[in-house]
Amino acid sequence: MNKKVIVGMSGGIDSSVTAYLLQQEGYEVIGVYMKLHDLIENFHEDNIASGKKVARSLGIEYHILDLSSKFKEEVYDYFVGEYLNGNTPNPCVKCNRTIKFGALFDFAKEQGADFLATGHYAKTDGEFIYKAEDDTKDQSYFLAQIKQDVLKHLIFPMNKYRKTEIVKLGSTLPVIKEIAKRKESQEICFVENVYTDIIKKHTDIDLPGLALDTDGNEVGHHKGYMHYTIGKRRGFTVHGAHEPHYVKEIDPNANTIVVCKKDDLGVSKVLIDTLNLFIDKKEFECTVKLRYRTHKIACKVIIEDSEAMIYLDKNVDGVATGQVAVFYDGNKVLGSGFIKKTFQ
Numbered sequence: 001m002n003k004k005v006i007v008g009m010s011g012g013i014d015s016s017v018t019a020y021l022l023q024q025e026g027y028e029v030i031g032v033y034m035k036l037h038d039l040i041e042n043f044h045e046d047n048i049a050s051g052k053k054v055a056r057s058l059g060i061e062y063h064i065l066d067l068s069s070k071f072k073e074e075v076y077d078y079f080v081g082e083y084l085n086g087n088t089p090n091p092c093v094k095c096n097r098t099i100k101f102g103a104l105f106d107f108a109k110e111q112g113a114d115f116l117a118t119g120h121y122a123k124t125d126g127e128f129i130y131k132a133e134d135d136t137k138d139q140s141y142f143l144a145q146i147k148q149d150v151l152k153h154l155i156f157p158m159n160k161y162r163k164t165e166i167v168k169l170g171s172t173l174p175v176i177k178e179i180a181k182r183k184e185s186q187e188i189c190f191v192e193n194v195y196t197d198i199i200k201k202h203t204d205i206d207l208p209g210l211a212l213d214t215d216g217n218e219v220g221h222h223k224g225y226m227h228y229t230i231g232k233r234r235g236f237t238v239h240g241a242h243e244p245h246y247v248k249e250i251d252p253n254a255n256t257i258v259v260c261k262k263d264d265l266g267v268s269k270v271l272i273d274t275l276n277l278f279i280d281k282k283e284f285e286c287t288v289k290l291r292y293r294t295h296k297i298a299c300k301v302i303i304e305d306s307e308a309m310i311y312l313d314k315n316v317d318g319v320a321t322g323q324v325a326v327f328y329d330g331n332k333v334l335g336s337g338f339i340k341k342t343f344q
């Protein structure tokens, strides 16, 4: 009997080609669309119409799974809460652990599927996650909090392709060809423009306050701490400054931000919690990504109980609490954790 695979079909090109490729390989493919939020007008209608068309053309089932209350609890509320706490959240990392490779994985098991597949650009060998072939699309960073025991049931057919190849392949298939013309999805699926539009719905974010220097002296003013992320350069005043200043720290309780010159922005040590490790070591050397679009930095990691300290080989600017630190050995993801504190 053919192996059964559930494909998360968002209506976009990557997951449509994923379903097509797996069917070509002989899998019994079942498509699933997850309703995750109602924050953007016509979002689901357009996506579902597109997904349904593809499913029909492949002759496969297409389920609609309403996971919106779980998504609100695990991803949306966390996202808002982190900004209120002065941190910079990573909702996609949370979603991958709890929703796409959490609740959707549970659904796949209930359906008796052997595998779950998505259009993520990453690789897995069932034990580890690896960077995708296409550097510019690689999503391994966002997958680094997935539970390790789920990995043996995952397939990422995009792993060996470049996005341009997928668009080209999709364009040879009549129904998918239409999808190829759709606009790329936004970075965070529920943020249409800027994150502050979302936070504004829950609280007043315009709370003028003081900008301090690293010694605690008042040097200027800001618009409200939730407008800033670590490393941000604009949107606050520093009296008499001749050089650009950057946000170094955010204190939500005092509604202050600490600003500094570029030279003082770097951190050499990073403390992380909520560890998800794919290796069983307490001390190791590796490279680390401290945000998505950045270079890896060589480091040493020491784990103590539920936290880890990362000793960076060189100072790194703009490291934000709330973001995810992902460890790599070459292309292999070794694990990750959420940034709790940084040290100069």
Ligand SMILES: Nc1ncnc2c1ncn2[C@@H]1O[C@H](COP(=O)(O)OP(=O)(O)OP(=O)(O)O)[C@@H](O)[C@H]1O
Pocket: 007, 008, 009, 010, 011, 012, 013, 014, 015, 016, 032, 033, 034, 035, 036, 100, 117, 118, 119, 120, 184, 185, 189
């Ligand atoms: N609402 C959804 N329902 C089902 N699967 C989803 C949904 N959103 C994302 N996915 C799955 O997660 C994968 C990665 O999502 P992401 O939003 O990062 O990708 P994308 O580049 O927009 O992909 P696509 O072109 O397939 O929309 C998708 O390819 C798809 O398999």
